[in-house]
Amino acid sequence: MSDVAAIELPRTFEEFNEQRRQSFLKVKEFKQAGGRLVGYLCSYTPLEVIDAAGASGVGLCGTSDEVIPAAEEVLPANLCPLIKSTYGFAYSQKCPFTHFSDLIVGETTCDGKKKMYELLNELKPTYVLHLPQSRSRSHEREGWYQEVVGLKEALERLYGIQITDDALREAARLRNRLRRAILALYDLQRSVPPAMSGVELMSTMFAGTFNFDVRAYVESLERLCEKRRAEAAAAGSPISAGAKRILITGCPVGGVINKVGATIEHNGGVVVCEDDCSGERTNRFMVDEDAPDILRAIADRYLQINCSVMTPNDDRFAATLEMAEKYQVDGVIECVLTACHTFNVESARVERAVEGAGIPYMKVETDYSAGDLGQLETRIAAFIETL
Amino acid sequence: MGENNVPSGRLGIGVDIGSTATKVAVVGADGSLVHAEVMPTGFSSVDAAERARAALEAWRGDRHFCTLDARVVATGYGRVAVPYADKVVTEITCHGRGAARLFGPDGTVIDVGGQDTKVIRLRGGRVFKFVMNDKCAAGTGRFLEIMADRLGVGHDELSALARAGEPTQITSMCTVFAESEVISLVGRGEPRPNIARGVIESVVGRVATLAATAGGAAPYYLTGGLCDNEYVVERLGEKLGAPVTTRPEARYAGALGAALMALELE
Missing domain, CATH: 3.40.50.11900 (Rossmann fold)
Incomplete structure (x- = not known):
């Protein structure tokens, strides 16, 4: 997918401070050199699948309250700060990794996150794996395996590649x-x-x-x-x-x-x-x-x-x-x-x-x-x- | 308390700068309480610390004794604003220590403060568990103050009023929302004693829940600014299902604990 149109800086780039601008330029350079970038939001994301697709996986969990007021334009105030911050960075285009990700991968973990992903998907393509609620039942394990297969196939389609076992x-x-x-x-x-x-x-x-x-x-x-x-x-x-x-x-x-x-x-x-x-x-x-x-x-x-x-x-x-x-x-x-x-x-x-x-x-x-x-x-x- | 009967020898001084009131306590070398006083904290805890020093020096008639023959432990939310303190200790530890001295080494200490309500469990004179209210004013002294203001009565009158009332339920935990609730009750013509009763029940209920969260068990002791409020003590005992013991000096529990710790400093 090397879609050059996607490698554009946010409109508000000029308003950013020097450090943030540098981060944006660094990630832009990575993308322009053909780098593949996949954002993830949780430790359940099977990172080996992203690695094997030749992509770099970057954590996008929001950890700052800077963008929470922006997030609250859409999300309820009474929600976990991590969810608000994560969405807020995407919404305000202030995170270079979120901005330049080819795809964001999430899982159906807590209620707040899984519903936020529906809104996030409006801003950035978001692929959500269905995580079972426990590991104790055999069909849950099998279902999760099928979800991981689904992610592998989604990345193969996105990049036009085959992800090998090797x-x-x-x-x-x-x-x-x-x-x-x-x-x-x-x-x-x-x-x-x-x-x-x-x-x-x-x-x-x-x-x-x-x-x-x-x-x-x-x-x-x-x-x-x-x-x-x-x-x-x-x-x-x-x-x-x-x-x-x-x-x-x-x-x-x-x-x-x-x-x-x-x-x-x-x-x-x-x-x-x-x-x-x-x-x-x-x-x-x-x-x-x-x-x-x-x-x-x-x-x-x-x-x-x-x-x-x-x-x-x-x-x-x-x-x-x-x-x-x-x-x-x-x-x-x-x-x-x-x-x-x-x-x-x-x-x-x-x-x-x-x-x-x-x-x-x-x-x-x-x-x-x-x-x-x-x-x-x-x-x-x-x-x-x-x- | 303690009119110029300053003992000789080493003194321990505790300065407890709370959000509403600043308390000072002085113990003699044998650990007995020789002086205690309370003053409003006001806007600045730095100024409160200075006023506390001035009060101590006036009591002692000596401008420098704080730094010469006494050790000072500061506590309370303004504890870091006391430049003449030898040590800073949190109010949890100080209240625990002070309460153990006033009441005994084992039990559950309930401290209803201006902005914090604390439940401290003591075992062998030491704090082994505590919980504090969430970051809001529900179940604190501030809640009572605001509601008393809203009803146009003083703090003491609120209790007297409540004793005569039938409880009206005040359901909002948030102080700002509860204030609106009180305003609408007044608007509906609910008698003031009933609203006052509802206000007290709200605080007592919240404090009892906090005590349960901490796994609190009898004997219960009340410290802090509400310890001279008989009605609150009575209602709290009823809610907890066990009597609540308090004493007038319990208002100084934090400062007393700090003073006892100051005595142990080098």
Whole structure:
């Protein structure tokens, strides 16, 4: 599809600040050089299929409140900030990755997202995979596999290509290597004190979702891991030995790293484990790269993800407790984005599971605005004082 | 409280700058409360901190004692605005500590503050769990103030009025919407005592729900600005199904806890 007409800058380009203009120009250059760009919105997106299509997958989850007023021209105010921000970036044409994506891939996860995709599709072609509500019934697994096949065929049609099993297998190997590199970085946080601040680690992971080149990203993470490991061995950790070790669970934290994450770390805590969809909760699942049916193995891998959109979702509690032990956490903070019903409701069971294991637990509900910073600070500081 | 009977030796000072009121408490070397006072916070917590210092110095008759022979712990939402504080501790920990001193080491502390309502569970004198109201004024002192204003009565009168009324349901949780609801009740000719009763029931109901969220259990203790409001204490006990204990000094629980912690500083 190299449709040159699609490689145009937004009309409002001249109003953007320098940094944003540079990002737009960079992505435009990538497209003009023949690059294929596919946006995704959730950890359930089978990225190997996008990789095998020779496209770069970029995460488009909105993490800023800048475009929320624009989004609220269309969407209700009482909706999760991630959904509003994601739509707002498309609506206001302020995100270069959204703007230049050939296709956006979504899944029927929560109600807010799946209905937003219908509106998003009016702005950008959006392909929605139907995600089952659990993994426990055989027809759900089979149905999800068929959805992944559907995505593969959609990409083949879009780009006029054939996606081969070899390409899928190669993509699975590289993605597994990426997952191992991420886990190796997380593993550095197991030491007491951890090798680095959680804010640094979370920001690194978040930045990675805007990477065009998976191999280069894997290599940069592997280098970073070696560097941090060597630094910690030589000079010790920059983190105070008395910092309270926090596991952060719940909604995607990409938009609140500098709000919840930094508040934890300003108040005597350190985030040692990120138990969310871009963290260990999700990256611990590997694709069986030697499976005879590689596409099925890819589909199976993604269905293991423990998001609160699944019912029941008991595996999540077991995984959280396992990580709490592995990282020797002092407390668990659950971060719920305002109006995220699935994580908010599920939090009652997480609280029971975590407290049942003798670990202090606190839930905070927040959004991307600065309005509740004072109250958040008090809650988080008080929680850390009790540990 | 405490007319110039300043004890000798080390003092611990707690300064609790709340959204509505600033409380100061002083404990002697043996941990006993020797002085406490309250003043409005006003617009600026920096000014409130200065007024708190001036009040302490007036009480002591010594311009520099805050920095010389005492340690100061600041708490409350304006805790970072106290330049002469040796340490800053959140109001949760301070209230827990103060309440444990006033009431005992185990139980559920309910603090109805100006902008926050907190439920703090104590075990062995330590806070082991707490919850705070969502980021809105439902179930806080501010809610009562606004409704009292709307009904044209003072804070104390609101309770006296409510005692005589039949409860009218006020369903809005949002303070702004609840105010509109009260306006329409007034417009419909609903007697003021009934509306006052509805207002109190709304706050008490919200606080009881919060206590349940925290898994709160008897004994219950009330701290904060409402502790001298007998009617609220009574209604809260009824809603919780267990008596609620309070004392006049409980208004200073946060400042007292801060003062006790100040005493432990180097």
